[in-house]
Amino acid sequence: MATKKRTDAKSASDPALDREMLHSMLLQRRFEEKVGEAYALGKIGGFCHLYIGQEAVSTGIVGQLRHDDYVIGTYRDHGQALVRGITPRAIMAELFGRIDGCSRGKGGSMHLFDRNTNFLGGHGIVGSHVPLAAGVGFAIKYRGGDQVIVCFMGDSVVNIGAFHEALNMAALWKLPCLFVIENNRYGMGTSVERAAAVDDLSKRALGYKNMDGIIIDGMDVHAVRAASAAAIERARTESLPSLLEVRTYRFRGHSMSDAVSGTYRPKEELEEYTRLDPIFSLKAKMIADRVMTENDWDALEQEVAATVLDAWDFADQSPEPPLAALYEDVLVDTTS
Amino acid sequence: MPIITYREALNQALREEMARDDRVYLMGEEVGVYNGAYKVSKGLMEEFGENRVVDSPIAELGFAGVGVGSALAGLRPVIEFMTWNFALLAIDQVVNSAAKMLYMSGGQFNVPIVFRGPNGAALQLGAQHSQAFESWLAHIPGIKVVSPGTPYDAKGLLKSAIRDDNPVVFLEGEMLYNTKGEVPEEEYLIPLGKAQLKREGSDCSIITSGKMVLVAMQVADLLAKEDIHIDVLDLLTLRPMDVGAITASVRKTNRAVVLEEGWEVCGIGSQVVDYIQRDCFDDLDAPVIRVHQADVPMPYAKALEKSAKPDVAKTIAAVKQVMYR
Numbered sequence: 308m309a310t311k312k313r314t315d316a317k318s319a320s321d322p323a324l325d326r327e328m329l330h331s332m333l334l335q336r337r338f339e340e341k342v343g344e345a346y347a348l349g350k351i352g353g354f355c356h357l358y359i360g361q362e363a364v365s366t367g368i369v370g371q372l373r374h375d376d377y378v379i380g381t382y383r384d385h386g387q388a389l390v391r392g393i394t395p396r397a398i399m400a401e402l403f404g405r406i407d408g409c410s411r412g413k414g415g416s417m418h419l420f421d422r423n424t425n426f427l428g429g430h431g432i433v434g435s436h437v438p439l440a441a442g443v444g445f446a447i448k449y450r451g452g453d454q455v456i457v458c459f460m461g462d463s464v465v466n467i468g469a470f471h472e473a474l475n476m477a478a479l480w481k482l483p484c485l486f487v488i489e490n491n492r493y494g495m496g497t498s499v500e501r502a503a504a505v506d507d508l509s510k511r512a513l514g515y516k517n518m519d520g521i522i523i524d525g526m527d528v529h530a531v532r533a534a535s536a537a538a539i540e541r542a543r544t545e546s547l548p549s550l551l552e553v554r555t556y557r558f559r560g561h562s563m564s565d566a567v568s569g570t571y572r573p574k575e576e577l578e579e580y581t582r583l584d585p586i587f588s589l590k591a592k593m594i595a596d597r598v599m600t601e602n603d604w605d606a607l608e609q610e611v612a613a614t615v616l617d618a619w620d621f622a623d624q625s626p627e628p629p630l631a632a633l634y635e636d637v638l639v640d641t642t643s
Numbered sequence: 644m645p646i647i648t649y650r651e652a653l654n655q656a657l658r659e660e661m662a663r664d665d666r667v668y669l670m671g672e673e674v675g676v677y678n679g680a681y682k683v684s685k686g687l688m689e690e691f692g693e694n695r696v697v698d699s700p701i702a703e704l705g706f707a708g709v710g711v712g713s714a715l716a717g718l719r720p721v722i723e724f725m726t727w728n729f730a731l732l733a734i735d736q737v738v739n740s741a742a743k744m745l746y747m748s749g750g751q752f753n754v755p756i757v758f759r760g761p762n763g764a765a766l767q768l769g770a771q772h773s774q775a776f777e778s779w780l781a782h783i784p785g786i787k788v789v790s791p792g793t794p795y796d797a798k799g800l801l802k803s804a805i806r807d808d809n810p811v812v813f814l815e816g817e818m819l820y821n822t823k824g825e826v827p828e829e830e831y832l833i834p835l836g837k838a839q840l841k842r843e844g845s846d847c848s849i850i851t852s853g854k855m856v857l858v859a860m861q862v863a864d865l866l867a868k869e870d871i872h873i874d875v876l877d878l879l880t881l882r883p884m885d886v887g888a889i890t891a892s893v894r895k896t897n898r899a900v901v902l903e904e905g906w907e908v909c910g911i912g913s914q915v916v917d918y919i920q921r922d923c924f925d926d927l928d929a930p931v932i933r934v935h936q937a938d939v940p941m942p943y944a945k946a947l948e949k950s951a952k953p954d955v956a957k958t959i960a961a962v963k964q965v966m967y968r
């Protein structure tokens with residue numbers, strides 16, 4: 308199917324929605340800055356991948372889903388989890404490896420799960436979760452429901468077999484899936500240009516009938532919201548999949564062990580994208596539109612800071628899982 | 644009691660479970676229109692429709708993942724691999740997705756799925772189509788592994804596997820599909836995780852599973868004529884393994900041969916022998932001997948293939964060795 312550019316999408320100004328989206332993005336940003344601090348203090352271990360810079364993608368898409376829709380993603384999952392409504396407390400406690408974590412301390416940063424919000428996890432094997440998303444779409448269609456599944460993935464996923472197998476089946480069987488590529492231009496230190504034999508990643512959709520391929524400006528939360536709204540509608544009402552290439556950028560290293568700019572990307576590039584910061588762009592727009600004042604912004608910052616601090620305190624006080632938990636959750640013992 | 648083939652027994656199990664629970668569906672290559680590469684799913688598409696008997700593209704990784712994803716969203720998929728050799732392309736979904744989901748979600752997301760298909764060698768199919776992977780699979784916590792050798796066991800275990808709320812790997816055998824046995828008309832289930840004593844004898848235990856159960860039974864018949872009486876223990880489920888049944892048998896006979904279809908190194912037999920040495924050290928009258936495939940890729944040439952496979956003669960020789968005969 309055709310790939311379309313929809314970066315120009317304009318939604319009628321809605322101050323309440325703008326405030327909500329600003330809050331959503333700022334919470335992710337400040338939460339993850341605290342995560343960085345906690346990591347430096349050794350309160351968080353293992354692999355930890357920050358989402359800073361990409362917040363407009365989760366806010367723009369997850370923020371408009373229905374409660375009974377599904378979300379699945381990668382190890383870079385803190386942002387989507389927060390927007391989906393897993394509490395900052397439960398996420399921070401998970402990162403701290405505590406019993407009150409959303410995966411009871413068994414998952415960690417890469418494996419946030421929550422049954423209450425149909426958050427089907429952060430997954431650690433590049434590409435592996437894309438067929439799972441097609442499977443969720445299959446189950447929705449099997450039951451005749453009108454939910455959708457949104458599957459987040461990195462740009463490197465378009466080069467792996469699981470991605471193509473999943474897209475083929477989703478297109479063939481018309482499954483209500485949004486496949487969202489968060490193109491932050493790098494898979495670890497390898498640029499898209501050095502890994503993918505395609506210029507626009509959205510063109511991967513061309514190989515599959517029934518599949519829309521869309522390029523979206525991921526630094527503009529309104530553009531993300533508008534373009535994904537159309538794809539969600541398409542999935543919900545027509546049971547058709549879409550491939551969204553959302554162009555974004557991560558402001559931090561690949562993981563905590565990677566320097567912020569690293570050997571693989573020039574400082575100037577990082578600075579250029581920092582000027583496009585989705586949060587400060589929205590803030591500037593709202594101030595220009597006179598729907599927010601600097602005082603309102605300060606109040607928002609304070610509110611978010613309090614939430615994040617509360618999450619930290621909660622996580623810090625939550626007990627470690629008891630050692631007996633080691634052998635729990637390997638198998639369920641019921642046979643239905 | 645009706646006598647039916649192993650293939651028909653599996654077909655009955657699928658039909659009954661699909662009729663019982665509409666969340667159960669079958670997906671795989673050629674399962675529908677073609678009636679199954681080995682005809683296990685014969686007639687099911689006609690009976691249940693193409694929404695529940697789903698022909699997939701040749702994309703093992705993809706459709707195994709679709710199965711797992713659909714289980715996360717409340718369905719109970721049965722995923723057929725044309726053979727387990729091809730399931731290697733999907734092993735990521737078995738090991739990294741299905742087996743891990745419950746644990747890494749802190750108990751929130753179980754995956755009720757069955758991955759099934761023929762495992763091990765048939766006849767002269769060469770190196771890539773003749774592999775027995777039970778020890779690879781049984782290595783993984785978070786899944787169950789079942790390996791039935793008779794029509795009765797195949798039906799009762801498949802029904803239990805489909806009703807189990809965990810991922811179950813179900814290993815069949817191309818050479819088993821045409822074998823026959825008694826299967827009652829009334830419904831029955833065989834619990835996972837329990838071994839079964841297929842023959843009682845006091846001289847030596849043969850501990851085995853799957854296709855090799857048939858070999859062990861022939862060995863027991865032949866040796867009975869020499870007044871050697873074999874305890875044939877069919878493990879049925881390889882994970883979790885019924886350790887109690889193994890030790891009970893060895894404590895009775897004081898001698899054991901462990902027979903498996905796959906390769907020697909890190910095979911199922913290594914684990915069985917470990918349980919025996921731990922729990923039956925003082926009961927043993929001889930070292931335990933293992934019978935398995937030769938440590939080579941499977942050759943094509945008839946005589947070479949035959950000499951690579953575990954068989955009746957090799958097993959009899961092993962029994963005589965542990966009996967110092």
Ligand SMILES: Cc1ncc(C[n+]2csc(CCOP(=O)(O)OP(=O)(O)O)c2C)c(N)n1
Nearest residue numbers: 383431432433461462463464491493494495
């Ligand atoms: C199959 C597989 N190979 C390698 C890795 C190691 N790895 C983890 S993340 C990553 C880069 C992925 O980049 P991308 O898909 O662009 O996502 P991003 O990290 O940029 O969000 C690699 C190579 C892995 N987890 N899985």
Ligand SMILES: [Mg+2]
Nearest residue numbers: 461462493494
């Ligand atoms: Mg990337």
